Amino acid sequence: MVSRTQAYQWVKQRKIDNAAAVIALQWLELHHEQLCDKWNPE
Numbered sequence: 001m002v003s004r005t006q007a008y009q010w011v012k013q014r015k016i017d018n019a020a021a022v023i024a025l026q027w028l029e030l031h032h033e034q035l036c037d038k039w040n041p042e
Contacts, residue, residue: 004025004028004029004032007025008025008026008028008029011025011026
């Protein structure tokens with residue numbers, strides 16, 4: 001398992017070349033804050 005930030009770095013460095021994985025990680029990067037707000041309200 002790797003961190004979200006490490007995985008996205010690999011996307012930017014083109015170390016991940018699977019289209020489905022790239023799309024999923026890009027979506028996560030775009031929506032990470034919203035997900036945290038929704039699932040960890042404080």
